[in-house]
Amino acid sequence: MKRYFYFLFVFFAANSVSSASWASGKLYIASDQLRAMSGDRIVDVIVPQAEISVEAPPQVYAGGGILGAVIASSIQSSREKNGEARILPLRNALTGFDVDGLALDATKAAVANVPWLHAKSVAFGKDSSLVGESTLLDTNGTDQTMFVTYSYSLEPSCATLKISATVAIANKAAIADEKPVKRLSADNLAYSQTITYTVSLNTPSKQREENVAQWSSDNGKFARKALTAGFEALKTLLPKALSTPESDAKSVKHVVFDGQVLNP
Amino acid sequence: MSLERNWRHSLQIVFALVGLTLSVTCFAGSKPFAVSETYVERADVSGNLKKMQSTCSVQFTDIIDARRSKDMLGMMYNKPVHGPTDSIAWLKSALGGLGARGVTPVFGPDSAPSTGAVKAQASLMLVWISAGMNMVANVVVHIHAHRNGQPDIDKDFRGTESQMNWAGANGEIQATVDKAYGKLLDQIAPELFKLCSNA
Numbered sequence: 001m002k003r004y005f006y007f008l009f010v011f012f013a014a015n016s017v018s019s020a021s022w023a024s025g026k027l028y029i030a031s032d033q034l035r036a037m038s039g040d041r042i043v044d045v046i047v048p049q050a051e052i053s054v055e056a057p058p059q060v061y062a063g064g065g066i067l068g069a070v071i072a073s074s075i076q077s078s079r080e081k082n083g084e085a086r087i088l089p090l091r092n093a094l095t096g097f098d099v100d101g102l103a104l105d106a107t108k109a110a111v112a113n114v115p116w117l118h119a120k121s122v123a124f125g126k127d128s129s130l131v132g133e134s135t136l137l138d139t140n141g142t143d144q145t146m147f148v149t150y151s152y153s154l155e156p157s158c159a160t161l162k163i164s165a166t167v168a169i170a171n172k173a174a175i176a177d178e179k180p181v182k183r184l185s186a187d188n189l190a191y192s193q194t195i196t197y198t199v200s201l202n203t204p205s206k207q208r209e210e211n212v213a214q215w216s217s218d219n220g221k222f223a224r225k226a227l228t229a230g231f232e233a234l235k236t237l238l239p240k241a242l243s244t245p246e247s248d249a250k251s252v253k254h255v256v257f258d259g260q261v262l263n264p
Numbered sequence: 265m266s267l268e269r270n271w272r273h274s275l276q277i278v279f280a281l282v283g284l285t286l287s288v289t290c291f292a293g294s295k296p297f298a299v300s301e302t303y304v305e306r307a308d309v310s311g312n313l314k315k316m317q318s319t320c321s322v323q324f325t326d327i328i329d330a331r332r333s334k335d336m337l338g339m340m341y342n343k344p345v346h347g348p349t350d351s352i353a354w355l356k357s358a359l360g361g362l363g364a365r366g367v368t369p370v371f372g373p374d375s376a377p378s379t380g381a382v383k384a385q386a387s388l389m390l391v392w393i394s395a396g397m398n399m400v401a402n403v404v405v406h407i408h409a410h411r412n413g414q415p416d417i418d419k420d421f422r423g424t425e426s427q428m429n430w431a432g433a434n435g436e437i438q439a440t441v442d443k444a445y446g447k448l449l450d451q452i453a454p455e456l457f458k459l460c461s462n463a
Binding site: 048049050051053056073076077080081084088091092095096098100101124125126127128129130131132 | 296331332333336338339342343344389390391392394396397398400402404406420422424426428
């Protein structure tokens with residue numbers, strides 16, 4: 001039976017409004033001033049994970065006080081352990097699959113199609129800490145650095161695979177009377193946008209283990225295809241987000257395509 | 265007895281919460297976490313593995329770190345966990361743990377092939393530690409082993425350790441990674457021993 005992929009494609013716009021002069025008033029739109037800036041930028045790709053993860057379900061409220069906290073924490077601990085065990089077949093099926101390479105290639109292709117970025121080079125790392133990024137800002141040698149931080153995971157139901165790219169442009173210049181890491185806070189960024197791409201199982205089961213089994217079957221064929229397709233799509237989605245003009249602000253707020261995968 | 269066990273478990277959770285809060289507060293501005301390159305046996309090696317006589321010698325001709333980012337082992341409380349600078353020495357140290365499991369590892373190039381010897385290559389594919397309420401470490405090593413004309417071992421081995429995240433301290437991280445390595449060795453040793461034993 002022919003299999004079809006339909007992709008759920010979501011833009012999440014950053015909510016914060018920056019008071020910095022770079023921003024257009026909407027952090028997810030590259031302002032005319034930002035685009036007009038001459039000078040190169042270093043692009044740092046960050047993937048702060050080594051394997052696919054599974055999102056934890058929402059926190060349980062077990063009542064107030066210390067007893068409630070103990071109960072809620074115990075449940076959360078148990079859920080984390082179960083989640084780790086549940087996703088193991090998929091992790092085993094994806095061992096050796098170079099997701100880092102996909103992220104790096106997608107970013108290189110994307111920034112090459114955004115002329116105003118003047119992307120000088122694209123580097124790779126796994127340190128997503130504020131101190132780590134602040135150090136990169138100082139050592140990169142350019143006035144601005146663009147960070148593209150990726151994550152890939154299964155949603156709690158394990159029926160949907162999600163790839164997210166958070167793009168942030170930060171300034172190297174120190175902020176008076178502030179620690180260096182403050183350069184990376186939302187208020188001080190020149191640009192910030194998150195793009196999420198999802199692929200869902202067409203006939204998901206209520207049993208999460210069965211959903212993981214679908215992703216894992218045939219050496220993780222579905223999952224490999226979904227990840228490859230997701231990063232391939234980001235090659236065009238990232239430039240589209242970065243190239244949206246100020247005058248067209250409303251169009252990027254939220255775009256959704258329904259996605260399905262037909263099972264054999 | 266059951267009620268006592270429940271209370272004990274609840275107290276463990278309380279202490280873990282307090283430790284976690286204190287450690288996040290105290291360590292928020294301190295240096296990154298770091299794992300040393302010396303593997304330490306953290307748990308009793310299972311009885312069955314200990315019973316195997318150490319007559320199995322495996323020559324590791326190649327030790328490779330196949331990871332793209334060799335310096336990072338994880339992120340914890342928005343701080344990086346750094347691995348040892350010499351990851352090859354680290355993997356050798358961990359494979360040395362095979363000695364406690366009935367397999368004697370020898371490290372060196374395949375310069376003088378000897379008949380009947382088991383030769384192997386080990387590739388470090390993945391080491392990662394993450395933390396929430398639990399601290400979880402995963403280690404994956406690919407082993408390719410052969411003995412003249414005998415069936416090969418050519419597969420990935422995974423060691424996973426999950427334990428309560430008491431205080432998010434460096435020592436806990438080190439112990440969790442070591443335990444994950446230990447579980448990895450528990451799987452590799454019997455298969456190498458079997459290859460040794462095949463006449």
